[in-house]
Amino acid sequence: MHRRTRRMTAVGSAALLVSSVSACAGWGGGVGGGGGDTINVLMVNNPQMIDLQKLAPEFTKETGIKVNFTVLPENDLRDKASQEFSSQAGQYDVATLSNFEIPIYAKSRWVAPLDSYIAKDPGFDQADILKPMTTALTAGGKVYGEPFYGESSFLMYRKDVLASKGITMPANPTWQQVADIAAKVDNPRMAGICLRGQPGWGQLFAPLTTVINTFGGTWFDKDWNAKVDSPEFTQATSFYVNLVRKYGEKGAPQAGFTECLNNLTQGSVAMWYDATSAAGSLEADGSPVKGKIGYAPAPVVKTKSSGWLYTWSWAIEQASTKKDNAWKFVSWASSKKYENLVGTRIGWSSVPAGKRASTYTNPQYLKSAGAFAAQTKASIQSADPVNPGVQPRPAAGIQFVDIPEFPDLGTQVSQEVSSAIAGKTSVHNALDLGQQLADDVAKQYQKREGK
Numbered sequence: 462m463h464r465r466t467r468r469m470t471a472v473g474s475a476a477l478l479v480s481s482v483s484a485c486a487g488w489g490g491g492v493g494g495g496g497g498d499t500i501n502v503l504m505v506n507n508p509q510m511i512d513l514q515k516l517a518p519e520f521t522k523e524t525g526i527k528v529n530f531t532v533l534p535e536n537d538l539r540d541k542a543s544q545e546f547s548s549q550a551g552q553y554d555v556a557t558l559s560n561f562e563i564p565i566y567a568k569s570r571w572v573a574p575l576d577s578y579i580a581k582d583p584g585f586d587q588a589d590i591l592k593p594m595t596t597a598l599t600a601g602g603k604v605y606g607e608p609f610y611g612e613s614s615f616l617m618y619r620k621d622v623l624a625s626k627g628i629t630m631p632a633n634p635t636w637q638q639v640a641d642i643a644a645k646v647d648n649p650r651m652a653g654i655c656l657r658g659q660p661g662w663g664q665l666f667a668p669l670t671t672v673i674n675t676f677g678g679t680w681f682d683k684d685w686n687a688k689v690d691s692p693e694f695t696q697a698t699s700f701y702v703n704l705v706r707k708y709g710e711k712g713a714p715q716a717g718f719t720e721c722l723n724n725l726t727q728g729s730v731a732m733w734y735d736a737t738s739a740a741g742s743l744e745a746d747g748s749p750v751k752g753k754i755g756y757a758p759a760p761v762v763k764t765k766s767s768g769w770l771y772t773w774s775w776a777i778e779q780a781s782t783k784k785d786n787a788w789k790f791v792s793w794a795s796s797k798k799y800e801n802l803v804g805t806r807i808g809w810s811s812v813p814a815g816k817r818a819s820t821y822t823n824p825q826y827l828k829s830a831g832a833f834a835a836q837t838k839a840s841i842q843s844a845d846p847v848n849p850g851v852q853p854r855p856a857a858g859i860q861f862v863d864i865p866e867f868p869d870l871g872t873q874v875s876q877e878v879s880s881a882i883a884g885k886t887s888v889h890n891a892l893d894l895g896q897q898l899a900d901d902v903a904k905q906y907q908k909r910e911g912k
Contacts, residue, residue, distance in 0.1 A: 499527045500786050503545065503556040505538045505773060509610055509813045510557065513794060516802055520793050526786050546571040551780035554787040558606060558776045560597035560846070564863050566776065567600035573777040574603040578788040585792045589817045593770050593844045597857070607795040610813035611772035612738040613759070613840035614671060614860075620755040622646055622731045636672065636700065636760040639732065643708040646731040653708030655730040656701065658882040659717035662871025665879055667769060667860040668734055670871075671759060673697040674850040675767040680862050680870075680899060683853040685906040687899035689874065690892045699888045702881050714883040726750055734759065736771070737840055740833035741810055756836040758843070763851050766843035769860035772816065800826075815841055855906065866902045873898055 504510050510532065517528050531553070533541055542556050546566055558566065566572045579587045587595070590608065598606035616639065618630055626645055631638055643653030657665050673679070676697035679688050688694055705713045710724050722739055724730040726748060733739075743754050759768035775791040777784055793799055797819055803812050809829035814820050814837070821827070821838045830837075849859040857863045861871065877891035 498525055498786070499529060500554040500783050500790055501529045501531070501552060502790065503531050503533070503538065503542060503553040505535050505557045506532045507535075507773065509811070510773075512803060512807050512811055512813075513609075513799075516799075516806060519802060520790065523793070524786075524789055526789060528790065546778060549778070549780035551778065551782065553778055554781040554783050555775055555777055555790055557609065557773050560594075560606070560770065560772050560774065561858070561861055561863060561867075563598050563606040563774060563776055564600045564857065565865055567603070567605040571779055572605045573779045573781070573784055574605055575607065575777070575788070575791070576603050578784075578792070579604060582788070582792055585796060586819075589797070589819050590795075591816060591818060591838075591841050593841055593846060594772055594816050597770055597772065597846045598774055606774035606776045607791050608772040608774045608816035609795055610738075611770070611815035611841060612736045613768035613770055613815075613837065613844050614668065614735060615737050615759055615768060615836055615840045616732060616734050616757040617725060617739065617743065618642075618732040618755050618757065619725075619728075619750070619753055621753050622651070623755075630755055630757050633758055634760045636675070636762055639734075639760045640700075640704050640708075643704065643732060647708040651728065652710045652724070652730045654704065654732040654734070655710040655716065655721035655724045656705045656713070656734060657717050657721065658705055658709070658713035658879050659715055659720070660872065660876040660879045661717070662861060662868045662875060664717045665875040666871045669698065669701050669875075669878065670860045671767045671769050671849075672701050674859065675760070675762045675764045676700070677763045677851045679850050679852055679854060680867075681855050681903055681906075683855050685855050685903045685910070687896055687903045689899045690896040695888065695892055698878060698881075698892060702878065702888055705882055706884070714879045725754075737768075737815070737833070737837040740837065741830070744830070744832050745810060752832070754832070756833045758836070758840060764849070766840075766845070767849075768840040768844050770841065770844035770846050771860070864902070864906075866905075870898055870902055 514530055521527055542558060545553055563572065579585060594608045594611050595604060598604060616634060623630060628642055628645060647653035657668055659665055673694055676693050678691060678693035678697050682688055710716055710730050718735060721733050721735055722742060725733045726743060740756065744751050761767050775794060777787045781787055797817060800812050800820060804825055809826050812826055821834055827834055844859060846857045846859055861867050874895035877886060877894055880886045881888050881891045
């Protein structure tokens with residue numbers, strides 16, 4: 462979920478981007494343009510999607526189907542997609558949605574099930590999609606999205622720094638071991654670890670919720686009882702806050718994905734727990750830490766694994782009157798063939814990975830991503846979006862709770878926890894308020910389910 466930190470901040474910039482793309486491609490001049498051989502795609506403006514725009518003429522050559530793209534920053538994309546899909550306006554045939562939205566939209570029948578298309582398109586090879594990705598994009602036994610790229614989370618560390626202290630990273634580290642290592646390598650020039658402290662349900666609580674899971678905590682139990690002030694939730698949050706306060710980066714309350722990436726790249730931190738997708742930047746040509754970084758599984762306490770699961774995926778609007786052509790685009794954009802196209806035209810380090818098993822046996826990809834590919838695949842495969850903790854949950858999700866209310870709930874509580882990192886409040890006070898907010902959400906679900 463790191464890509465929130467990369468989004469463009471001005472809607473005007475997005476509008477300019479859409480305008481320039483349409484002008485260059487000459488594909489009908491915007492939403493609604495073209496005839497039956499044209500589809501409209503609503504898409505987030507991440508780098509991998511910008512690559513797709515450059516390569517989309519290949520899709521048109523193969524199929525005769527033209528594509529009108531509307532490209533927006535993430536927050537604007539989510540707002541636009543919510544308005545479009547909830548109203549079933551039919552303006553767009555395909556949209557990029559994450560594994561947070563797709564199960565929610567599926568329950569509301571805003572997105573079309575894809576199983577019949579998958580069955581008629583054996584070349585797509587659904588079995589090659591990593592199982593946790595398929596699970597995360599499935600609702601009621603039906604598939605509603607196909608991943609464009611995906612990620613989990615893992616621990617990144619400076620091999621040379623640990624070696625200089627005679628420290629060997631355990632093959633499957635616990636959080637206490639990580640804290641011990643952070644204490645040993647921390648010094649005035651280099652912090653022991655970087656952890657997100659920036660408020661936001663997709664910022665601070667992306668990593669923190671995985672820590673809560675493995676400490677034995679949960680936002681809600683299976684009967685929708687709020688557990689934010691439980692001993693396990695409190696212990697995990699206190700551990701996280703204390704670790705980043707003692708051995709974390711400067712400016713931790715404002716630090717998100719981008720800040721931690723910069724810190725590790727520039728040599729001001731020795732370790733970082735975050736998205737597997739960060740490794741591509743760390744190992745890129747020109748990176749000052751290329752070849753110096755080691756990669757270990759997400760640290761654990763009570764669970765066997767704790768990495769998160771996130772994917773930007775393609776979904777077809779139920780109101781679309783061009784579902785067959787929409788599927789052809791989805792199938793192409795999530796295919797092995799497309800990955801090879803990116804590798805040969807743009808570069809193998811730009812391949813939208815993290816979704817197919819075959820990616821991790823491709824020698825050309827492995828030549829570019831060998832330092833982190835195996836650990837990335839292992840992290841994704843070990844992720845369990847249905848059972849990420851030690852107890853049954855009322856809703857799926859590893860680094861979030863897959864309900865519409867969570868973005869507001871998570872963001873409000875994250876503001877309090879960030880204040881605790883800044884030393885402005887205590888973890889106890891932060892979670893007391895969090896419990897009240899979670900109780901309000903829980904009561905709504907208990908009432909609906911007659912509990």
